[in-house]
Amino acid sequence: MASNETWKPPEIHPDPTRPLYEQFADVIRTEIASGRLRPGVRMPSVRDLAGTWRVNPNTVMRTYRDLEQIGFLMTQRGQGTFVVRDERVIEDSKLAIAKRAWQQFQEVAQSLGMTVHELIDLATQEEVDRAHE
Amino acid sequence: MASNETWKPPEIHPDPTRPLYEQFADVIRTEIASGRLRPGVRMPSVRDLAGTWRVNPNTVMRTYRDLEQIGFLMTQRGQGTFVVRDERVIEDSKLAIAKRAWQQFQEVAQSLGMTVHELIDLATQEEVDRAHE
Amino acid sequence: MASNETWKPPEIHPDPTRPLYEQFADVIRTEIASGRLRPGVRMPSVRDLAGTWRVNPNTVMRTYRDLEQIGFLMTQRGQGTFVVRDERVIEDSKLAIAKRAWQQFQEVAQSLGMTVHELIDLATQEEVDRAHE
Amino acid sequence: MASNETWKPPEIHPDPTRPLYEQFADVIRTEIASGRLRPGVRMPSVRDLAGTWRVNPNTVMRTYRDLEQIGFLMTQRGQGTFVVRDERVIEDSKLAIAKRAWQQFQEVAQSLGMTVHELIDLATQEEVDRAHE
DNA sequence: GTGGTCTAGACCACC
């Protein structure tokens, strides 16, 4: 069932203001989405990855658990943790993430009484006003 | 000097995963941005709002303090807490909120290895996929 | 004992972030130091000044009490409150205030490990650095 | 990643008229500016410093939070609180402190109806007056 | 009456 391909964990540059486990999940998600981490590949063991990234194993464990919950990884007891084989599951997960992010963005727009387009315009326009202060 | 308008605090539905004081600040920000809470209006006293929302006064105080620091509210000693009169400050704060929301959205896109346009397309065009289930 | 001269309280523009009684004391001190309020002149009654400035009489009372303590005013029971007659007392008070302000400034300098001259230079130089950001 | 240097908290002599958390922030700011507390050093834990100074942990936490907001400290979740590494941030903060101190000094001068130069002269040349007492 | 400070102590998230 396991693929023989391997995966080389990228270097990390953690932002100390966000939870590590969350940033690690982002990294792995990106690796999967970009195709560098392919369906069916076996993930490094929690201990190995924790060693590579010089962090507490509990932190990596939490990352794996979260990625399992959103459907990117699956664990087989005694065998290890694998990238989910069915690409459709991954696509569905990406879709769920996209929808959630978009919904949150819409909520901010609504909370400011604006449309999403107005909000994007506001966020991306460079402040000309500041010039004459 | 103070406005005689009043404001009726909306009902709250706290999300247990985020700090109350933060969610309260979001609620008040929304009320201001939407025009329901207008510049110059006096806020309910810390004790009153704490009573209405059934929380500890310190929690409301923390919310008021944070909103004061980012320029939404101002306190007059012994008089109460007021929505800032200067609309420009509010506009500036809206800009900051917009930029933050947009940045978070961009980060999600990046973590999935997509552009923001691709992410928006994905989030808004899911009906096609559902057809073949 | 009382002078027949009178004093017309200036208009005030309170800064809502500082105690009123403190700002009022500043105003009266300035009036005395500038010669507009002369030694021996009888101050308005607490009620009158509170009426003129539209504030709580307790606030004016606190101001008078503080100015009495630093030697600018003196109260004669049943007669009212007067600007101290002896100019030397006022000069001494000014000196005390000056020394205290200067000492505080020196303490800040020391706390930053700088001389007062360096601190003044730092505070008054316009930031050239900011230009290239 | 963290520095191994340590820091011995100085003794404190609280002034009962000012908030403890504010005085604590002043103490720490002084320690940083004077070089006794160096960039990257780990601060004592909230609980430890509260024990050393015999105050409630919440009070120390408030100090740390405020110093974090103005850019002196930074927190790493589960790891502790550290003096910010970037010396530029500290220089900026020093500038802000200098400007504030100078502004307060100017305000005193204004409240006495004097220029800052006259105020400095008055504060530093009092020995002449004393001669004729 | 208003906001603000401080304490004591419980409970949680993170590493």
Place this chain on the structure above:
DNA sequence: GTGGTCTAGACCACG
């Protein structure tokens, strides 16, 4: 172990 949130309640400064 770390910091962070929240509560309960006392006490103070201000107007």
